[in-house]
Every structure is written in structure tokens, then in C-alpha cells.
Amino acid sequence: MQMHGRCLPSLVMLIVVCLLVMSCGTTPTSQYFKSSASFRPADVSVPKHEQAVRRQLSNTPDGEARYALLDSLAADYFKAGMVADSMRIRELIIDDRRIPPGRRSLEASLLASAYAKDNYNRTQSLIERARTLARETTPAELETLPYVPSCAYLSAESDLEGRQGRHEQALLKRREQADLAWHDLYNPTLSERRHRAAANVLLQESPWLISLMQIHHRIEALSYANEMRWDADNRPDMKPSPRQSAEVDMGRAFALSSNDDYDGALTAIDAAIDGFQKANVEPYVPTYAAALRLRLTIALALGRIGDYQADAAALESAASINPFVAQSGVDERESLIFAARGQWRAAETRIAASMGPHPEPWNWPYLPNRLPPPSPEGSYYKYTAALQMMYLLEDPTGQVGYAEIASYVTPLLGTQDQWNDSSAYNEDGALELSMSRATSEGDQGQVLAFQIAELFHMNATQGAMADGAARLAASTPALRALVEQEQALRYTRDTSHAEPLTNSVADKKLAILHKQIASEFPLYRQLMSPDVPTPVALGKALQEGEVYLDFYAGRDAIYAFVVHPGGAFHAIGLATTRAAITKQVVALRSSLDAGIPPRRPGDLAGFDLAAAAGLYQALIAPVQEDIKAARTVYIGTSGILASLPFNVLLIRPASSLADAQWWISTATPVRIPNASAFVIARSHPATHASEPLIAFADPSFDGREPSTTADAQMDRATARAFPVDDRAASFDYHRVAPLPETLDEATSIAKSLNATDQSVLWGTSASRSEVMKRDLSNDRVVLFATHGIVAGEVPGWRKAGLALAYEGSGLPDSILTADDIVTLRLNADWVVLSACNTGLVTGNAGDAMSELSRAFFAAGARSVLLTQWAVESRSATEVTTGVFRIYANDPALSKAEALARTERDMANGKVGELYRHPYFWGAYVLAGDAAR
Incomplete structure (x- = not known):
């Protein structure tokens, strides 16, 4: 058998991150016992210690030694809760010309963040000082620093932008900072200590970069958060400290929250707070206080804020000790504390104060004491x-x-x-x-x-x-x-x-x-900025024989909404839960995701018939009367239901494949990103392209060109899954299994569509650079028949893509990624991705469509033929060639019906008894506008 392996807002504006935070991360402090009693009162002995330090300074000319004395004194003040005095000592470090400029630059940058909220002039002055000192820092001193000075003042600039509500500008600064750090980390000429300093930047700044990303780029925020977690766990040049690991978890909590996964966010923020405790970070450190605030917000969204009264008490106590925590989002913090104690009316009244003219005085000479209400768009x-x-x-x-x-x-x-x-x-x-x-x-x-x-x-x-x-x-x-x-x-x-x-x-x-x-x-x-359509507006876009079915799986209930042509509408609450549905979806997908097809006719190969029937009864049966007249059922959903292969559901329980009655026998499910996208596509029809096909197949993964098609056929590969060898130190792109049969697939489709031989590119011509340079806007069908690669499938490779011909570096320049795809200009009726897992959806709460499908829709595709798991060689060819043979022979047929007929024929045994199994025909799903 051959495997076809084509295979936050207020926190950002208000939370202070300063050098005080960094020093407490490395200085032993008292453990946090989730009680205000754990906070240290002011230590009256510290001022006496300051007198001793000042005497020592008079006899200490060495800059590093002077820095060590003052840094230790500032940390002692901070641990004692005497934050203003700690800041005062830090100012002395900045002004001490005997201390090396790099150290002073770091202090200036992070003090600038501390002042960003209420002293614009002081902040700007400190940023400029930090920038100047960073330029004066010698390469020798850079070898001694735990942080990159040029990255530190970008943090302060970002904080200043964010605290004034300019989030995109703040994000640009954070992106610039991350780019500089990644550049240093990948620079082989730099020392291990310089690499460590760059890693410190990436780890410690990740929650703030992610919190800015999620405002306008929530999907990117989650992707980056997951990548940082993977990098922290697996990259040998990261090696995070417990505190840094906690900061990475905090970033994931931001991202998961903004993607409707509060359960996952709670797990992440629990891990972050646990990490801060293990690192002996005090709760009045601004980052820790931010984590407490974030956990209260997540718990509120989950209806569990009353379980976290200890967090409310800790946050209240932190504000009483650290004035920078106290000044950060007063209305928000106090409203969360009220809510945790069940004082709902007080909480609502308190937060309402943030939505009117701002009552807080500002220390900016050109601003009045009261600001206008924040913009409803912000x-x-x-x-x-x-x-x-x-x-x-x-x-x-x-x-x-x-x-x-x-x-x-x-x-x-x-x-x-x-x-x-x-x-x-x-x-x-x-x-x-x-x-x-x-x-x-x-x-x-x-x-x-x-x-x-x-x-x-x-x-x-x-x-x-x-x-x-x-x-x-x-x-x-x-x-x-x-x-x-x-x-x-x-x-x-x-x-x-x-x-x-x-x-x-x-x-x-x-x-x-x-x-x-x-x-x-x-x-x-x-x-x-699309409008969400009403059922009436959506109904105007639907044609006869179509229906739109929306599923939303909430934490406490699942809803189905049915919209008919003309706008007739019905809402149904389903008698199931997200937990129950998740269990069944996992059971249904388990054998399909295993990538091991059945070996003999009638073999279930682990396919769960009970789950397939149970999911139909839970989701489709309650709406069957509403959708029974429709031939095409457009399905919009997200989260766990986005990973459900609806086309392999059973109308009634079955004991074998022979007596299975599939839902696809009566209707064709088609995935759609959302109703708004559907209305836009139908409201603005494009002129169809004039050329029938462009195809990329049988890429040369070793960079060599077979002399003839016959030679390629003789070298037919037996394993079709994308090769991943965890034992190898590095990935060798030359060893990717060739796919000569995909050339037959592409040429067969070309023949059905009356396309020329030149429309099929293969061998070294089926390359990423060839795709990127071609004008694809005049091709009705764009086909990729190759290996698919899932983000994270290859160690160190975090992007989804399509494997094309080797071009010199392997993964970096030979994989067509989603980032590449969005820059293409398409006018395609179909994009066909005959590769493994091109439609794979994570099932996470905020996920709706695969990364590759989103990219092709962005590039201009009207519909995409995708795979929901790893596909097998012969059946993949049977599906794609069958679809286009049927489609070309009947000009009145829709794309959805062409796919449905092909899959029904296979399910009914017309291609052979073995291929009755849904593993072979059920992998393919159509997304987008399925009409002709």
C-alpha cells in the first residue's frame, strides 16, 4: 500500500516593566503564600544600609563594583516594599559616569517604562539617554550584559506608545525588538553570552509582544505564543529560567484568551503563576501583579472569579506596596476585586468610570486633567x-x-x-x-x-x-x-x-x-471590517438547493442556526455539551489521523462507527427537517467542530461498512469560513479566468531532473508520508520521498479540463520560486500535488506549507508557506491541494480553518479542495481525477456535487471494495463557494 504523504489592552497600556522587576527575579525573596501576610513591610534597616553603601562608594572607583553596590541596595529597597527609594537609587546608577554605559543604558530604558504612564517628558528624556548610552557600549561590555541595550530602549518606546493608546506603533517597536534579538540569536559570529542575552530578550518580552499582537492579529498572536513555548522547551539556545518560562506561559494565556480558549488560558496562567512562585518573585512585582490580574479576568470569563478571592487580596496588597502597580488600571483592578467578592454592582459602577472622561490627573504639561472618553473602536x-x-x-x-x-x-x-x-x-x-x-x-x-x-x-x-x-x-x-x-x-x-x-x-x-x-x-x-450579516442578508446570497448551517459549541451549550434562501431562519439548542462532542470527535478522528489505511476489504482499521453515528444524532438529526431539501449544506463553525469531518457521519448506526449509510449520500457538506465571507463572495462575483489549469506535481526533492516520465515511474516510492526522523540531527530535504504518481494525477486532470501539456509543471520546475514568479490570476484551476507539511511536524519548522522542488537550502527555500501564498494573486474557481493534512484544523477554541486554506482564500481562491488527514496514493488520484472528470462532463454540475458523486461512488464500492472505507474517500472536503 502506498501512502500519499502530500502530507492586553489595558495591561499593555498600564503595566510597568522596569529593571526592578528583573532584579527581583534573581534575588532570593519570600515565597508567596496567596495571602497578603506574605508581603514584606517596609524595612527600616535599609536606609541605614544606604549610608554604609554611600561610604563604600567614596572608596570604590571601579564601575562594575559601584554598579553592584547600588544594584544590591535598590533591590533591598524593592524587596522591602520601598519602591520609590528603589527608583531613586536606580537614578543614581544612570547618573554615575564611572559605571559602564551598557549598564546605565539598561537602567535608563527600564526606568523609562516605569515613568511612561504619568511623566511623558521624563520618559522621553530617559529613552534618549538610553539610546545614547547604548551607542557608547563597547563590544567588550556587551559580553558582560544579561540583556541587549538596543532592545531594552525599544521596550520603553513601545510602552510609551501603548500607554497613549497607539497600539500599532507600540507593536512595531516590539516587532523591531524581537527582530533584533532573533538576528543576534542566529548570528554565528556572536559569542554564547551574546546569544544568551538575545534569548533573554525573546523570553522576557514575549508576553508583551503577544499582548499587543492579539489586539489586531489574534491568530498571529497564538501562533507566536505556541512557537515561543516550543522554542523554550526544545531549543538548546533558549534554556529559560523558571521565571522566563513563566513569562512565556503568560504570553500564551493572553493569546489563548483572545482566541476563545479560556480553559487553555487558565491552564497557561496557572503555570505562569506557579512559575513565578517557584522563582521567588514577589506578587508586587508588576509582571506578577499583571499575571494575577489576567487570571482574575480569565476566571471571570469562565464564571469562576469567586474561586480566586485570594488573587484579589494579593492584587490589592500588591497595589498597597508598589505605587507602579497602584497606578496601573485603577478602575479595572478594583472592579475585578469587587467581582471576586461577589459585589457585582460595585464592580460594574467602578469599571464604568473607565468608559467616561478619565478622572486621573496627568503629569503631561500639554494635556488637561480630564481626557475624553476612549473611542468605541479602540x-x-x-x-x-x-x-x-x-x-x-x-x-x-x-x-x-x-x-x-x-x-x-x-x-x-x-x-x-x-x-x-x-x-x-x-x-x-x-x-x-x-x-x-x-x-x-x-x-x-x-x-x-x-x-x-x-x-x-x-x-x-x-x-x-x-x-x-x-x-x-x-x-x-x-x-x-x-x-x-x-x-x-x-x-x-x-x-x-x-x-x-x-x-x-x-x-x-x-x-x-x-x-x-x-x-x-x-x-x-x-x-x-466586515459586517456580520443577518439571516435575511445571508438568505439573499443563498441559491435554491443550498442551506447555511452554523454551529457554535460553547462551554455550557451548543447551538445550531439554519438559514434558508430568502432568509428563513431557525435556531436550535442541541442536547449535548462541548465535552461530549469533543470526546466523540477525538474518537472519530483517531484512526483517520493515525495514517494507517485498512489493508483488506471490510476492515474497519479502527474507524469508530459508533462515534460517526453518534455525532450525526447529536448535531445533524436535530436540524434534519430544516435542511432535508438542500443538496449543498454550507457549514460555518469554529473550535472543536471545525476539526470534524462531517462527510463521514452515519445517518444511522451500522455494524460494518457494507450496511453504512453515510450522510453524504443525501447531502454534501461544504465548509465556509463564515457567513460574511460567503456574502462578500456572492455579492462581488469575479470574471472567470480564461486558462483551464496550472498544476505543480511530482517535484524534484533532491534537485535532480528524471530523464523521462517513464524513469520516474520506475522509481515509484512506497512510503508517501512526509519523512520525519526524530533521530536525525538535522532534516535532509534530499531524502523526501518522490511522488511520481502525482504527475499521472495532474496530467489526467489536465486532460479532463482540455489543458495543454505545458500547464503541468514537474521535476525541478515545480518549485517555490516558479510559483512565486508566475502570474496565476488567469488560471481557473490551480493544483498542487505533492507532500503537505503541518506546522511543527518537522522539529524546528513552525510553518504549514507545500513541499516543492529542492532549491538549495531545503525547508527554508523549498517549502511554499502560508506567508508565501497570501502574496499570490489568484482568480481561481478551484485550488486543489492534493497533499496530506492541508485542511487540518487544530480543534482549538479559536480555530476555524486550516492555515493553508486561509492563505489561499486571502490570495483570491473561490473554493479550495482540502484534505483532512494523510491521504493514500491511489485513492487520492481516484478522488481528484474523478471530481474533474465528472465536473467537466456536466456543465450544469456544481463543484460540491462533483465531489459528492465521486465520494459516493467510492463509498458504494465502484472503485473496489477496499475503497469503501472513509479513510480513502472522506479525506477530501470542499471549502468556499461550491457553486459552478
């Missing part, structure tokens, strides 16, 4: 609004109805004069609670619940839409001019230090410009 407003909504919904004495829920949810669904492209990591928690309550609020409440479910799915795939918007703008000069004007105006507003009145004028200009763009280029506006 992430900070969304964060506080989500807190407020959760307080209202959790309050057992409250009376929250449809009007209150709609007032919170409706702005998030999109309006013509706003660009809702930011998010808050607690927003999903508020939305799920709102959905649960809305379903009991009659017909209008159920429509709102449907839109909330769609918002979840849209958030999980929004990156693809944004990429599509950028591509559209780049290709339209008039639009590009307006977009550049909008970006410049937004940048000027976000980076100016003008008075609020001036920025208010800028906001009005932006609103006018947004309306102009929406009027003249509605597709760009819909892609950039």
Missing part, C-alpha cells in the same frame, strides 16, 4: 465594555434583557462608519455570556445569537480577509490613494501629542474618509 474601550457586560450578566440580581445585550453586541457587528479591526482578550467571554442570554430573548434575541456565533467564526479567519483587502487596495490606484490617506491620517492622530480636541477633529476626518471609501469601494470596506 481595544481599551472594548476591554472595559466586555468587563462591564460580564459584570451585568453574572450579577444574579440583575435584569439584563435584549436591549442591554444588543447595545453591547451591535457595535461589534460592524457599521459603515467604523473600522472594527481591534479586539480585546476578554471579549469572547462577554460574547458567549451574551449569546447564552440572547437565545432566551425571543426571535430577535435568536437572530442576535446567530450573529454572535458568526462573529466568533469571523474572528478566527479575519486575517485572510484583511490580506484580501490589502491585495485589492494594491491593485486599485484610486483606492490605494484613499487608503494611504486614511493610514496617514490615522498615523498622525495616533502619533501626535496634540490636545484631545485636535485628535477629535482627526477622528471626524477619519469618519468622513471611511464613509467615502465605503461608498466608492464597498468590497474593500467589507473585507477590512
Whole structure:
């Protein structure tokens, strides 16, 4: 048998990260026992110690020795809770010219972060000082430093931008910092100590980079968080300390929260806090206090904040000791403390103060004492609004109805004069609670619940839409001019230090410009900040014989929403739970994911018939009456249900493959990113490309070209899975198994579509560089028949992609990655990915579509034929060639029906008894617009 192995917002603005934090990470301190009693009172002996230190300094000319004395004194003050005195000593370090410039630069950078909230002028002065001192740092001194000075002042610059609400500018600074650190880490000419300093930057700064990413780039944030966790656990040049490992876990908690995985986030933040305890970090250290605040927010989203009253007490005590913790998000912190104690009304009142004119005085000479309300488009407003909504919904004495829920949810669904492209990591928690309550609020409440479910799915795939918007703008000069004007105006507003009145004028200009763009280029506006459609709007896009089925699996309930052509709508609460569904999905996928096909006809090979029937009964049977007239069932979902292969569900229990009645025998399930994407695609039909096909098949993985097709056939590989050898020190791309049969597959499809021989590229021509340089916008079908690679499948390789011909380095230049794909310009009716796991979805709460499918949709594909597990050689060819043979022979047939007929034929034994098994035909699924 041949295997076809084609195979936070407020925290960012308000939390202080300074050198005080770093010093406490290496100095023994008292353990935290989750009680305010564990905090140390002010130590009156420390000032006496300062007198002794000053006497020593008068007789200590050596700069390093002077630094050690002052650093130790500052740490003692900090451990005693005398933070202001600790800061005062740190200022002495900066001003001491005998201390080497690198040490002073680090102090200046991190003190700048401490002052960023309430002293703009002092912060700017310290940043400039840090930058100057960094330039004066000698290579010899760099060898002695635990941190990179040029990276440290970027942290301060980012903090200053973030504390003024300019999140994209703050993120740019953090990205620049990470890029510098990665460059140093990969630089072979640098010493091990320099590599260690770079690793320290990457590890310690990861939570703050991730917390900024999640505001506008939540999928990227989770990807980076997972990569950092993997790197910390596996890379020998990382070797994190317990504290650094805790900081990486904290970053994952941010990312998981913003992707609707609060259970996973709670596990991550528990690990982070446990790590801080093991590292003897005091809770009044700002990073630790931030972790406590984050855990309270996560617990609130899970409905469990009452279990964390000890965290509330610790946070309250931390604020009483450290003024920088006390100044960080007062309203937010105090509202969380009230909520943990069950004082819901007080919590709601307190957070509401953050949403009006800011009451805190500011120490910026050009700003008034009261600031205007935060913009409803901004992430900070969304964060506080989500807190407020959760307080209202959790309050057992409250009376929250449809009007209150709609007032919170409706702005998030999109309006013509706003660009809702930011998010808050607690927003999903508020939305799920709102959905649960809305379903009991009659017909209008159920429509709102449907839109909330769609918002979840849209958030999980929004990156693809944004990429599509950028591509559209780049290709339209008039639009590009307006977009550049909008970006410049937004940048000027976000980076100016003008008075609020001036920025208010800028906001009005932006609103006018947004309306102009929406009027003249509605597709760009819909892609950039799409509206969540109502059932009526979605119904207008559906055709006869189609139905849209939305599933949302919440923590406490699962909902199904059915929309028919014309807008008829039905909402159903399903009698199952996410835990039960997860168990069944895992059981169903286990044998399919194992990659071991059955060897003889009738062999189940571990396939769970009971799970296939049980999932149908739990999910499809309750809506069967609603969808029975439809031939094509578009399914929008996310989380665990996004990993469910709906086409292998059984209508009724079966004891063998011979008596199996598959759901696909009566309907064709098609995956769709979300209803908004579907409406946009149907509302803006593109002209079909003129060329029938471009195909990339049988790549030359060793970089050599077979002399003839016959030679390639003689060298047919037996193993088709992507080769991974954990025992090898490095990955050898030359040993990737060749796939000569994929050339037969591609040429057969070309024949069905009346394409020329030149439309099939193979051997060394089937390369990444060839794909990247070609204009693919005139090809109706774009086919890749090769190995697929899943992110993390190869040690050290963290990207999903398609293996193409060897081009000199192997993985780095021979894999076509999702990052490459989004830059392509497609106008394809079909993209066919005849490779392993190209449609694999993690099943995590915030996931909806595979990385490769999102990339191809972003590049312009209308539909993508994907695989849900590793595919076997002959059956893969049978499916793809069969689909296009049927499709080409019947001009009236939809793409969905062409796939359905092919899979039904195989399930019914027409290709042979062995291929009745769903392992062979069920791997392929269609995503996108499945009409002709």
C-alpha cells in the first residue's frame, strides 16, 4: 500500500516593566503564600544600609563594583516594599559616569517604562539617554550584559506608545525588538553570552509582544505564543529560567484568551503563576501583579472569579506596596476585586468610570486633567465594555434583557462608519455570556445569537480577509490613494501629542474618509471590517438547493442556526455539551489521523462507527427537517467542530461498512469560513479566468531532473508520508520521498479540463520560486500535488506549507508557506491541494480553518479542495481525477456535487471494495463557494 504523504489592552497600556522587576527575579525573596501576610513591610534597616553603601562608594572607583553596590541596595529597597527609594537609587546608577554605559543604558530604558504612564517628558528624556548610552557600549561590555541595550530602549518606546493608546506603533517597536534579538540569536559570529542575552530578550518580552499582537492579529498572536513555548522547551539556545518560562506561559494565556480558549488560558496562567512562585518573585512585582490580574479576568470569563478571592487580596496588597502597580488600571483592578467578592454592582459602577472622561490627573504639561472618553473602536474601550457586560450578566440580581445585550453586541457587528479591526482578550467571554442570554430573548434575541456565533467564526479567519483587502487596495490606484490617506491620517492622530480636541477633529476626518471609501469601494470596506450579516442578508446570497448551517459549541451549550434562501431562519439548542462532542470527535478522528489505511476489504482499521453515528444524532438529526431539501449544506463553525469531518457521519448506526449509510449520500457538506465571507463572495462575483489549469506535481526533492516520465515511474516510492526522523540531527530535504504518481494525477486532470501539456509543471520546475514568479490570476484551476507539511511536524519548522522542488537550502527555500501564498494573486474557481493534512484544523477554541486554506482564500481562491488527514496514493488520484472528470462532463454540475458523486461512488464500492472505507474517500472536503 502506498501512502500519499502530500502530507492586553489595558495591561499593555498600564503595566510597568522596569529593571526592578528583573532584579527581583534573581534575588532570593519570600515565597508567596496567596495571602497578603506574605508581603514584606517596609524595612527600616535599609536606609541605614544606604549610608554604609554611600561610604563604600567614596572608596570604590571601579564601575562594575559601584554598579553592584547600588544594584544590591535598590533591590533591598524593592524587596522591602520601598519602591520609590528603589527608583531613586536606580537614578543614581544612570547618573554615575564611572559605571559602564551598557549598564546605565539598561537602567535608563527600564526606568523609562516605569515613568511612561504619568511623566511623558521624563520618559522621553530617559529613552534618549538610553539610546545614547547604548551607542557608547563597547563590544567588550556587551559580553558582560544579561540583556541587549538596543532592545531594552525599544521596550520603553513601545510602552510609551501603548500607554497613549497607539497600539500599532507600540507593536512595531516590539516587532523591531524581537527582530533584533532573533538576528543576534542566529548570528554565528556572536559569542554564547551574546546569544544568551538575545534569548533573554525573546523570553522576557514575549508576553508583551503577544499582548499587543492579539489586539489586531489574534491568530498571529497564538501562533507566536505556541512557537515561543516550543522554542523554550526544545531549543538548546533558549534554556529559560523558571521565571522566563513563566513569562512565556503568560504570553500564551493572553493569546489563548483572545482566541476563545479560556480553559487553555487558565491552564497557561496557572503555570505562569506557579512559575513565578517557584522563582521567588514577589506578587508586587508588576509582571506578577499583571499575571494575577489576567487570571482574575480569565476566571471571570469562565464564571469562576469567586474561586480566586485570594488573587484579589494579593492584587490589592500588591497595589498597597508598589505605587507602579497602584497606578496601573485603577478602575479595572478594583472592579475585578469587587467581582471576586461577589459585589457585582460595585464592580460594574467602578469599571464604568473607565468608559467616561478619565478622572486621573496627568503629569503631561500639554494635556488637561480630564481626557475624553476612549473611542468605541479602540481595544481599551472594548476591554472595559466586555468587563462591564460580564459584570451585568453574572450579577444574579440583575435584569439584563435584549436591549442591554444588543447595545453591547451591535457595535461589534460592524457599521459603515467604523473600522472594527481591534479586539480585546476578554471579549469572547462577554460574547458567549451574551449569546447564552440572547437565545432566551425571543426571535430577535435568536437572530442576535446567530450573529454572535458568526462573529466568533469571523474572528478566527479575519486575517485572510484583511490580506484580501490589502491585495485589492494594491491593485486599485484610486483606492490605494484613499487608503494611504486614511493610514496617514490615522498615523498622525495616533502619533501626535496634540490636545484631545485636535485628535477629535482627526477622528471626524477619519469618519468622513471611511464613509467615502465605503461608498466608492464597498468590497474593500467589507473585507477590512466586515459586517456580520443577518439571516435575511445571508438568505439573499443563498441559491435554491443550498442551506447555511452554523454551529457554535460553547462551554455550557451548543447551538445550531439554519438559514434558508430568502432568509428563513431557525435556531436550535442541541442536547449535548462541548465535552461530549469533543470526546466523540477525538474518537472519530483517531484512526483517520493515525495514517494507517485498512489493508483488506471490510476492515474497519479502527474507524469508530459508533462515534460517526453518534455525532450525526447529536448535531445533524436535530436540524434534519430544516435542511432535508438542500443538496449543498454550507457549514460555518469554529473550535472543536471545525476539526470534524462531517462527510463521514452515519445517518444511522451500522455494524460494518457494507450496511453504512453515510450522510453524504443525501447531502454534501461544504465548509465556509463564515457567513460574511460567503456574502462578500456572492455579492462581488469575479470574471472567470480564461486558462483551464496550472498544476505543480511530482517535484524534484533532491534537485535532480528524471530523464523521462517513464524513469520516474520506475522509481515509484512506497512510503508517501512526509519523512520525519526524530533521530536525525538535522532534516535532509534530499531524502523526501518522490511522488511520481502525482504527475499521472495532474496530467489526467489536465486532460479532463482540455489543458495543454505545458500547464503541468514537474521535476525541478515545480518549485517555490516558479510559483512565486508566475502570474496565476488567469488560471481557473490551480493544483498542487505533492507532500503537505503541518506546522511543527518537522522539529524546528513552525510553518504549514507545500513541499516543492529542492532549491538549495531545503525547508527554508523549498517549502511554499502560508506567508508565501497570501502574496499570490489568484482568480481561481478551484485550488486543489492534493497533499496530506492541508485542511487540518487544530480543534482549538479559536480555530476555524486550516492555515493553508486561509492563505489561499486571502490570495483570491473561490473554493479550495482540502484534505483532512494523510491521504493514500491511489485513492487520492481516484478522488481528484474523478471530481474533474465528472465536473467537466456536466456543465450544469456544481463543484460540491462533483465531489459528492465521486465520494459516493467510492463509498458504494465502484472503485473496489477496499475503497469503501472513509479513510480513502472522506479525506477530501470542499471549502468556499461550491457553486459552478
